[in-house]
Amino acid sequence: MHWIDGLIQGILLGGLYAQYALGMALMFGVMRIVNITHGDLMILLALIGISLASTFSLGPWSVLVVLVALGAVFGVLLQSLILNRVVGEDPLPSLIATFGLSVALQNAMQQIWSADTRSLPSAGLAQASVQLGPIFVGVLPVIVLCTATVLTAGLHAVLRHTRFGRALRAASADVEAAAMTGVNPKRIYAGATALAVAILGFAAVFQSLRSTVAPADGAYQLIYAFEAVIIGGMGSIWGAFIGAMVLGISQSIGFRIDPGFGILAGHLVFLIILALRPQGILGKG
DSSP states (O other), rough: OOHHHHHHHHHHHHHHHHHHHHIIIIIISSSSOTTTTHHHHHHHHHHHHHHHHHHHHHOOOOOOOOOHEEEEHHHHIIIIIIHHHHHHSSSHHHHHHHHHHHHHHHHHHHHHSSSSOOOOOTTTTTEEEEETTTEEEEHHHHHHHHHHHHHHHHHHHHHHHHHHHHHHHHHHOHHHHHHTOOOOHHHHHHHHHHHHHHHHHHHHHHHHSSOOOOOHHHHHHHHHHHHHHHHTTTOOOOHHHHHHHHHHHHHHHHHHHHTTTTTHHHHHHHHHHHHHHHHHHSOOO
């Protein structure tokens, strides 16, 4: 039963990692843009949400609506002002540009909020649980997993069955050819980045409800997002979801083997999959 509980808790943890990974799957896996600010943007949204909740006495669901909208605005600004100037076949310029922005964001957040950890008041939601036999399952992690599943299905449907998704995939494959068919690559990329950062609004709320956040935490979310996308297979939205599950289960089982082994176990599984199947679980060889 100890290991079954570890499996269940790992799947629930994977739901949170999936919300980190979906935006990365869209930008890195589909658009081939390396966004080093991915984790920092999530932390920025979380800190803004905590401040809004404290100042205006907002509940977590009201904060969620605000942060998703704000994330979309941040995404448009990021793509329009920075990434559209450096995007191209070579991923190095976008990596360098977003690395510099990441450093700037971390320092700005420390100046505004200091290095202290903060969390979003949950009104008891974070402590609520249901008992399934000898196993207790948290209500909030179940909500996170259900939300991640809906977001994954929705994003997959947008990319596969909408005009926007077809235009994005065409622009990612060949910018010049897509432009010749009437697609505006810069506008499409701005919309895609807005969608990717808006999804981080969900992750920001659930992370700050489940745990604490601090200005320097963005690097951890960035690593987990990259690992989930690569484990699942670049270019696959459901692959990122499955990669997040694998990462969450690996860490949860690792914590039960030894309390200091959990995070390392996730990294080891990532390296093993990268060595044995470099294209990822759902990636094409």
